[in-house]
Amino acid sequence: MTITLNTTIVIPCYNEEKGISNSEYSNFLKHNPEAFICFVNDGSKDNTLAVLNVLKEKHPTQIHILSLEKNSGKAEAVRAGINYCNHKYQHQFIGYLDADLATTLEEFIDLRNYLQDEIVFSFGSRIRKIGSTIERENSRFFIGRIVATFISNILDIKVYDTQCGSKLFTKEISEKLFEKEFISRWLFDVEIFYRMIHLFGKEKAIQKMLEIPLKLWVEKGDSKVKLTYGFKLWFDLYEISRKYKKIGKNTSNPNHK
Template sequence: MPIIPNTSIVIPCYNEEKGISNSEYSNFLKNNPEAFICFVNDGSTDKTLELLNVLKAKYDTQIHVLSLKKNSGKAEAVRAGINYCNINFQHQYIGYLDADLATTLEEFMELRNHLQEEIIFSFGSRIRKIGSTIERENSRFLIGRVVATFISNILEIKVYDTQCGSKLFTKEISEVLFQKKFISKWLFDVEIFYRMIHIFGKEKAIEKMREIPLKLWVEKGDSKVKFTYGFKLWYDLFEIRRKYKKIAKNTLIQSQK
């Protein structure tokens, strides 16, 4: 009797022809029959789709390829994949991971161990500490820490790393968090935290989330985020903060009526 996957992994792909490791995905799927991967081809212009279809042919019951006609950005690719999987497949957990596997698939699956009792959202964190291997260019690390600290401050919660592309949810909460489109193509992770806070309130949301230090994270290849986005990043953060502050204010007004 075939094993029904209980964990779906959405992997957004844009021009990943050289970044996708056939052997890593193959070895993982052989050893993890309870896992299902949904690759979302985000309008790639190289041979990404061809490569994904070759992988699917090998593991037809564990891989689905969702292909978007136009490049929509990481936020919409992830959202499309999660919504598609929630509608069409049975699973208990669903999350997303970067195609280059900077976080390994095996470590991603370990996030399930923390989804118990009240915890409905667990996420990897690139914390440099004794016993872990976090390989990242120092310039990106330093810029990342500035941005991360700012994000933590505007969210008003103590979170070290909102932007690590390794996040896992229970199916039920993912259906709510990914229902509506995100403001930013790249900072949608910040919106996920805002949505958690909006749904549960800050204190309750904190109890339902768990940040997990990764044992291994290795930066691979060039970032898909253009250097010029560094200027728009701050505008996106401002817009996200403004929108969710307005939502919180309106919610408060409605509750007082």
């Protein structure tokens, strides 16, 4: 049976038993009948699946649970969810959001208001400014700014926050961006920007993306990223940069097929 939807939200979940707010999800779905949520249970070892099943019983037509047998990391969980939903459902927009709802569902769904004309990809940005509430540990904020500045430089585009877990796409572009596996389990967001540049060229890609400052972002719970990843992060960035620069050279070569 084909279900026609406006917006599908993929939520990767790994050991989120205590982090999922049933009331927030239920209230959102109640007021947004055109929205659909696909929870991807990424091989959780706690009672995440049981918590998700309770939610699904309340909203059987607006929730699907996709369970992966083993933990594959956020990148593959998101990719699996987006590819599954693109194949099974008809929707205009599809994106992903973190299960703890550091970005609210209401603000996430507003990203679709910007997907018009040339824009095919809109994403939230944790910019600290007057009128916004961005609650994050100072240590993580400063480390995040260092990493974000480095990423902006290697991408060679002016982007403030590539790593915010709040991104929305048109269905058509998502099918291209999530077709192939990502190099990194956690830095796949960087690869998404590289893939946009590879698809359209840098100048045109910039015109097709829009960064939206969030009004509210509240850090919740413990990060699923281990502290030791801080060392591997730089290696992943190097590998990502090397791969896509190589792809860029090959596609710019007139003899490349």
